[in-house]
Amino acid sequence: MLADVAPDPTSSAAAGHPLAPLPYRVRAVATETADTTTLTIEPRSTRSVPAPAPGQFVMLYAFGVGESPIGVSAHRADGTLVHTVRNVGKVTSALARLTPGDTVGVRGPYGRGWPLQEARGQDLVIVAGGLGLPPLRPVLYEVFENRDRYGRVEVIYGARTPKDLIYYEELQSWRRRSDLRIQVTVDAAGRDWYGDVGVVTTRLPDVRFDGSRTSAFICGPEIMMRLTAQAVVARGVRPEATWVSMERNMKCAVALCGHCQFGPTFVCRDGPVLSYRALEPFLAVKEV
Amino acid sequence: MPLATATPQAGFGGQVVEEVRVGERRTLDRQRFSRLFEALAGAGYSIVGPTVRDGAIVYDQIRSVEDLPIGWTDRQSGGSYRLERRGDAALFGYTVGPSSWKKYLFPARERLWTATRIGDSFTVRPEPVEPTRLAFFGMRACELSALAVTDRVFAGGPVTDPGYRTRRSSILRIAVQCGQAGGTCFCVSMGTGPGVRDGADLVLTEILDAGPHRFLLEPRTEEGAAVLSRIASELVPAAAGEARIAEAIVARTAASMGRTMEATGLRELLRENLEHPRWQLVAARCLSCTNCTMVCPTCFCSAQEEVPDLDVTKVERWRRWDSCFNLAFTELHGASVRKTGLSRYRQWLTHKLGTWHDQFGTSGCVGCGRCITWCPVGIDLTEEIGAIRAGPGPAAAPGGKP
Ligand SMILES: Cc1cc2nc3c(=O)[nH]c(=O)nc-3n(C[C@H](O)[C@H](O)[C@H](O)COP(=O)(O)OP(=O)(O)OC[C@H]3O[C@@H](n4cnc5c(N)ncnc54)[C@H](O)[C@@H]3O)c2cc1C
Ligand code: SF4
Ligand code: SF4
Numbered sequence: 001m002l003a004d005v006a007p008d009p010t011s012s013a014a015a016g017h018p019l020a021p022l023p024y025r026v027r028a029v030a031t032e033t034a035d036t037t038t039l040t041i042e043p044r045s046t047r048s049v050p051a052p053a054p055g056q057f058v059m060l061y062a063f064g065v066g067e068s069p070i071g072v073s074a075h076r077a078d079g080t081l082v083h084t085v086r087n088v089g090k091v092t093s094a095l096a097r098l099t100p101g102d103t104v105g106v107r108g109p110y111g112r113g114w115p116l117q118e119a120r121g122q123d124l125v126i127v128a129g130g131l132g133l134p135p136l137r138p139v140l141y142e143v144f145e146n147r148d149r150y151g152r153v154e155v156i157y158g159a160r161t162p163k164d165l166i167y168y169e170e171l172q173s174w175r176r177r178s179d180l181r182i183q184v185t186v187d188a189a190g191r192d193w194y195g196d197v198g199v200v201t202t203r204l205p206d207v208r209f210d211g212s213r214t215s216a217f218i219c220g221p222e223i224m225m226r227l228t229a230q231a232v233v234a235r236g237v238r239p240e241a242t243w244v245s246m247e248r249n250m251k252c253a254v255a256l257c258g259h260c261q262f263g264p265t266f267v268c269r270d271g272p273v274l275s276y277r278a279l280e281p282f283l284a285v286k287e288v
Numbered sequence: 289m290p291l292a293t294a295t296p297q298a299g300f301g302g303q304v305v306e307e308v309r310v311g312e313r314r315t316l317d318r319q320r321f322s323r324l325f326e327a328l329a330g331a332g333y334s335i336v337g338p339t340v341r342d343g344a345i346v347y348d349q350i351r352s353v354e355d356l357p358i359g360w361t362d363r364q365s366g367g368s369y370r371l372e373r374r375g376d377a378a379l380f381g382y383t384v385g386p387s388s389w390k391k392y393l394f395p396a397r398e399r400l401w402t403a404t405r406i407g408d409s410f411t412v413r414p415e416p417v418e419p420t421r422l423a424f425f426g427m428r429a430c431e432l433s434a435l436a437v438t439d440r441v442f443a444g445g446p447v448t449d450p451g452y453r454t455r456r457s458s459i460l461r462i463a464v465q466c467g468q469a470g471g472t473c474f475c476v477s478m479g480t481g482p483g484v485r486d487g488a489d490l491v492l493t494e495i496l497d498a499g500p501h502r503f504l505l506e507p508r509t510e511e512g513a514a515v516l517s518r519i520a521s522e523l524v525p526a527a528a529g530e531a532r533i534a535e536a537i538v539a540r541t542a543a544s545m546g547r548t549m550e551a552t553g554l555r556e557l558l559r560e561n562l563e564h565p566r567w568q569l570v571a572a573r574c575l576s577c578t579n580c581t582m583v584c585p586t587c588f589c590s591a592q593e594e595v596p597d598l599d600v601t602k603v604e605r606w607r608r609w610d611s612c613f614n615l616a617f618t619e620l621h622g623a624s625v626r627k628t629g630l631s632r633y634r635q636w637l638t639h640k641l642g643t644w645h646d647q648f649g650t651s652g653c654v655g656c657g658r659c660i661t662w663c664p665v666g667i668d669l670t671e672e673i674g675a676i677r678a679g680p681g682p683a684a685a686p687g688g689k690p
Binding site (some may be wrong): 016017019020021023065103138247251252256264266282285287288 | 401405408409586600
């Protein structure tokens with residue numbers, strides 16, 4: 001049994017509340033696709049959230065509307081954060097309407113990101129589907145910055161159609177690099193698309209890595225993550241070195257609201273990045 | 289009536305007032321029981337405790353002994369709760385009702401913060417939470433365990449709930465050892481009662497036979513002892529046999545539990561039986577009404593609401609109790625992850641009895657029986673666990689296609 005509980009020092013009005021957002025200024029807004037926007041934001045005051053690790057997320061707050069969990073697709077030492085948001089509902093459409101100079105609320109960063117420490121010295125297989133790319137982009141930045149820490153780096157990025165590809169310019173520059181290989185594929189395309197067509201798993205047989213010393217990082221729709229994880233495990237990657245980023249409904253992001261539970265895990269706190277080894281028994285059951 | 293012995297140190301006129309120390313048992317007569325209320329009020333506590341409202345015994349503000357459910361008892365079974373008259377004037381002759389102490393620490397609806405638009409930015413003011421000296425009067429052993437569980441949930445993790453911690457820091461826990469078990473109780477199975485072990489400031493045992501109607505009091509903390517010291521002259525040191533009488537009362541209660549459940553290995557049992565046919569049977573009965581989660585003393589799920597004023601210059605953030613039985617609870621990409629009643633009941637039960645161990649190192653169930661009593665169709669978790677334990681045999685199989 002717990003010892004007696006002391007009052008919380010943060011509960012006074014002067015201090016912060018763990019669920020209170022900090023105001024950030026929107027510096028830039030870029031349109032990625034018809035429904036997806038990239039926001040670059042910076043702290044409005046001297047107070048900012050701690051630097052996020054690759055794969056962590058924040059709660060973005062649209063004043064008067066509400067909050068949504070959103071991954072971090074880049075950050076800078078001056079506190080700048082970059083988020084890519086798909087407009088699917090109440091909060092995300094409010095975020096999509098923001099223009100430079102507007103204010104957005106931020107709290108976080110939350111959760112456990114990609115285990116880059118464990119992946120050192122290993123080959124990396126990075127598979128992103130759709131909006132799975134933003135939370136994986138910081139991994140690529142880490143690789144570029146510390147290239148000698150990793151072995152072969154293979155990236156597969158898939159979208160529904162060519163129009164749904166995000167970070168288009170950056171993709172072109174990544175494709176020109178010789179220190180990693182990136183394959184871009186779409187589920188369906190017209191005759192004006194010269195790239196690959198097919199879901200991300202169809203590109204896997206092409207990918208070269210040493211299974212026993214590889215970490216796989218997978219982010220995308222749940223079904224895509226399950227099939228991709230199965231496929232890389234079948235090619236010899238250990239289930240405990242196969243990582244997926246789970247998505248669940250979240251209200252608090254600090255394991256107090258109960259919404260994001262997936263089996264024994266709180267996706268917000270124990271995840272969102274979780275090993276396939278831990279998830280497999282639950283992914284196999286419907287509606288866990 | 290002002291208490292001449294209100295201070296535990298020296299009284300007026302050189303008269304030395306006795307001090308009650310932690311662990312020293314005292315006896316208090318039923319006739320003088322109201323003095324305990326006065327002592328609590330004198331020590332600055334507001335008292336919440338059991339009282340009769342709308343045909344049930346609930347926890348609410350109480351001021352005097354007369355507010356207690358004197359001479360009442362409750363008859364509980366799956367889906368049924370009835371108050372009945374007892375043949376005596378016991379003060380604590382019942383078990384737990386639909387409310388739990390949780391509501392005083394984790395209110396059903398609570399404002400978390402208020403944000404105000406200032407120019408093109410905003411400021412956020414967290415809701416100030418004042419520690420109020422609340423005496424939880426009449427906590428049962430299972431409820432002390434439930435408190436220890438919510439302590440872990442709200443105050444044991446890396447991020448703690450400020451409101452819970454602040455309110456929790458200033459309560460006084462006055463426990464009552466149960467003199468009888470309810471029809472849906474199974475604290476013995478869960479190892480939480482009926483005797484009070486840890487976590488109380490003061491422990492009461494009501495003694496109805498073997499002499500006059502009286503109470504055995506045992507202060508377990510300095511706070512509990514300080515309250516008794518205020519009425520030291522009303523108390524008599526407990527006679528040698530009193531502790532044994534109290535033990536016998538607890539033993540008699542333990543022997544009459546309404547339910548039992550084998551609690552060992554539940555985490556593994558449930559983990560291995562996520563596809564057990566029994567889930568279909570229980571899902572066919574469950575109404576997803578959320579009653580079980582509302583009455584449970586450990587359920588902690590919540591939702592948040594954004595409440596803007598008309599011109600959206602001021603916004604309030606509210607938190608309210610939510611339930612894993614609500615369809616919207618797991619909404620994701622336009623649909624719910626747990627669409628079926630089966631998956632929602634399974635989530636509730638596997639969480640309570642299984643994954644809670646993974647998350648908090650304890651069971652989420654303390655065996656209070658509320659969810660059995662207040663389920664409109666009488667779904668009984670002890671029965672469900674029994675059926676799953678029995679294996680997927682004919683008794684548990686859904687008998688043909690669902
Ligand atoms: C860890 C994590 C990281 C995320 N990162 C990003 C990101 O980088 N970019 C991005 O665009 N989105 C991201 N999401 C999804 C994003 O949080 C939701 O799309 C958003 O919360 C929907 O809120 P809304 O108010 O706009 O929609 P609502 O108006 O609330 O609902 C619109 C639809 O979205 C669904 N929805 C509600 N909550 C979620 C949720 N948490 N996830 C998915 N769907 C939901 C509802 O079922 C509803 O059908 C992430 C989610 C999680 C859990
Ligand atoms: S699950 Fe039922 S018996 Fe267990 S603590 Fe909750 S309400 Fe009581
Ligand atoms: S188990 Fe009973 S109380 Fe709980 S949601 Fe189902 S019908 Fe309601």
